[in-house]
Amino acid sequence: MITKIRPDVAAVLLAVALPVLAKTPENFIYTSSGELEAASAIMARNDIGGAQIVYNWRSLEPEKNKYDFSQIEKDLARLKGANKKLFIQIQDRFFEQDARYVPDYLMSEARYGGGISPQFDNPGEGKPIGAGWVAQQWDPAVRQRYQLLLAAIAERFDGQVYGVNLPETAIDLDKNKLPKGFSCDNYFAGEMENLAFARKVFTKSHVVQYVNFWPCEWNNDHNYMGRLFEFASANHIGVGGPDIVPNRKAQMKNSYPFFNKYKGKLALVAMAVQEPTLTYRNPKTDKPFSKDEFVLFAEDYLGADIIFWSTTSPWLAKK
Numbered sequence: 113m114i115t116k117i118r119p120d121v122a123a124v125l126l127a128v129a130l131p132v133l134a135k136t137p138e139n140f141i142y143t144s145s146g147e148l149e150a151a152s153a154i155m156a157r158n159d160i161g162g163a164q165i166v167y168n169w170r171s172l173e174p175e176k177n178k179y180d181f182s183q184i185e186k187d188l189a190r191l192k193g194a195n196k197k198l199f200i201q202i203q204d205r206f207f208e209q210d211a212r213y214v215p216d217y218l219m220s221e222a223r224y225g226g227g228i229s230p231q232f233d234n235p236g237e238g239k240p241i242g243a244g245w246v247a248q249q250w251d252p253a254v255r256q257r258y259q260l261l262l263a264a265i266a267e268r269f270d271g272q273v274y275g276v277n278l279p280e281t282a283i284d285l286d287k288n289k290l291p292k293g294f295s296c297d298n299y300f301a302g303e304m305e306n307l308a309f310a311r312k313v314f315t316k317s318h319v320v321q322y323v324n325f326w327p328c329e330w331n332n333d334h335n336y337m338g339r340l341f342e343f344a345s346a347n348h349i350g351v352g353g354p355d356i357v358p359n360r361k362a363q364m365k366n367s368y369p370f371f372n373k374y375k376g377k378l379a380l381v382a383m384a385v386q387e388p389t390l391t392y393r394n395p396k397t398d399k400p401f402s403k404d405e406f407v408l409f410a411e412d413y414l415g416a417d418i419i420f421w422s423t424t425s426p427w428l429a430k431k
Contacts, residue, residue, distance in 0.1 A: 135411075135417075136407065136411060137383075137407065137410055137411055137416040137417055137418055137419045138161045138162075138417065138418050138419070139159055139160050139161060139418075139419055139421060140160065140161055140162045140163055140164050140197070140199060140418055140419070140420045140421065141154055141155065141160060141162075141163050141164070141420070141421055141422075141423050141428070142163075142164045142166075142384055142385075142386060142420035142421060142422055142423070143163060143164075143165055143166070143423055144165065144166050145165055145166060145167045145168070145171060145183050145187075146183060147423075148163060148165060148187050148190060148191075149190070150423075151163070151423050154423055154428050155191075155194060155196060156194070157428075160196070161196060161197055161418075162191060162196045162197030162198060162199060162274060163187070163191060163196065163197075163198060163199070164199040164200070164201060164277070164382075164384070164420040165184075165187055165198065165199070165200055165201070166200075166201040166203050167183065167184060167200055167201065167202060167203065168203045168204075168206070168213035168214075169202070169203060169204050169213060169214045169215065169247065169258070169261065170212075170213040170214050170215055171183065171213070172184075172202070172261060172265070173215050173261055174215065175215065175216075175217070176215060176217040177260075179261070179264050179265075181264075181265065181268055181269070184198075184200060184265075184269065184273075188269070188272060188273065197273075197274035197275075198273045198274055199273065199274050199275045199276070199277065199318075199320075199382070199418075199420070200265075200269075200273055200275075200276050200277075201276075201277050201278075201279060201322075202261065202262065202265065202276060202277075202278065202279070203279055204246070204247035204249065204258060204279060205231065205244065205245065205246040205247065205279050205280075205283065206244045206245050206246075207233045207235060207244040208243070208244055209243040209244070211244060211245060212228060212245050214227055214228055214245075214247055215257075218247070218254065218257060223253050224248075224251065224253050224254050224257070225248060225251055225253075225254075225291070225292055225293070226248070226291075227247065227248060227254060228245045228246060228247055228248060229245065229246055229248055229285060229291040229294075230243060230244070230245060230285075230286065231243075231244050231245060231246045231283045231284055231285055232244070232284045232285075232286075233284065235388040236387070236388030236389070236390075236391035236392065237388075237391045237392045237393060246283045246285075248291060248293075248294070249299065249302040249303060249306060250291075250293055250294050250295070250298040250299045250301075250302045251293055251302075252302075255302050255305065255306060258306060259306060259309045262306070262309060262310050262313055262314075263309075263313050266310075266313035266314045266317075267313075269317070270313070270314050270315060270316050270317050271315075271316030271317055272317075273317050274317060274318060275317050275318030275319065275320055275350070275380065275382070276310065276314055276317055276318070276319055276320070277319075277320035277321070277322055277350075277352060277382065278303075278306060278307060278310060278319075278320070278321050278322060279322055280322040280323065280324050280353065280354050281303060281321070281322065281323045281324060281325065281326055281340075282324045282325040282326070282327075283299070283327055284327070285327070296326070296327045296328035296329070296334065296336075297334075299326075299327060300326060300334075300336050300339075303321075304339075304340065304343065307319075307321050307340075307343070307344075307349065308343075308347070311347055311348070311349055318350050318379065318380050318382075319349050319350060319379075320349070320350035320351060320352045320380055320382050321340065321344065321349060321350070321351055321352070322351075322352050322353055322354055323337070323340055323351055323352075323353060323367050324353045324354060324355065324363065324366065324367050325362070325366050325367070326366075329366070330365060330366070331365045331366070332366075332370075337366060337367060337370055338370070341370040341373070341374050341378075344374075344378055344379075345374055345377045345378055348379045349378070349379055350378055350379045350380030350381060350382060351371070351374075351378055351380075351381060352380075352381060352382035352383050352384070352418075353367060353371075353383050353384065354384050354386055354389075355383075355384065355385075355386065355388070355389045355392075356383045356384070356385055356389060356406050356409060356410050356414070356416075356419070357389060357392045357401075358394070358401060358405055358406070358408075358409035358413075359409070360392070368413070368414065371413070371414040371415060372413050372414065372415070374415075375414075375415035376415065378415075380417050380418070381414060381415050381416045381417050381418070382416065382417060382418040382419075382420065383410050383414055383416045383418070383419055383420070384419070384420040384421075384422075385406055385419060385420070385421050385422055385425060386420075386422050387422045387424055389422070390422060390424065390425065390426075403425070403426075403427040406419070407419065
């Protein structure tokens, strides 16, 4: 006896049997505040869905409690007019010696303890260690000011911008001159508090935390990485990072395995190919990673939904 299967049931069974195919990540460009117009030719491409733009804290709050969102307004209007999306990064850390782009009051008023601390950064393969600054997010007083900024941006732009992301978790402080009040646990707790606050005030736009490394941690030995991904998964928070470097050891011992573990369990995964990322070379070919190599790893291993590409990416120069 041959049992016939109804067409609707057969369709369900077929869907269950077939593997779920990863979708190709959407392409955005990555640029800085005030530079969108210079990238207008790239933005006009049909294969570019939007832009991630970095706005530093100082430009958004030039004076205490006085916010200036005119550049976001301008960029948003330009992108909406082109039917493109805007993702904003609210930057509180900087990678140049003279880049102290936080409001003056944060550095001058005693209650904020200087507001920022020097940090070091290795910006890419073959590059020297660079100096920079990071806002002291482990200090509750500094953190309160950053959260007030987040709330002000959310009040104006929640649901208008496609998403917001908080900067990368990695910082590298001078271990012989640690700032007052700093500990790795305090820093982790402060960053998690900022993330929870961002999710609270942005109820419509995507919220993404950039995560690559945590101070004091290697291979999740403090469970910082594990706790962040678990929290993000449970609270409809996206996760991303500033660099796609296929199979690189340092990343494979930190954030990358968690992206893989949580594939399909996060609200959004947004990864970047920034200028330093382009300096890394594929050890098998001894050539810079190609677009296809970046995309394949981002799609298959990291589960990326969006890739933020530097405007200097070679493939963007081709028509």
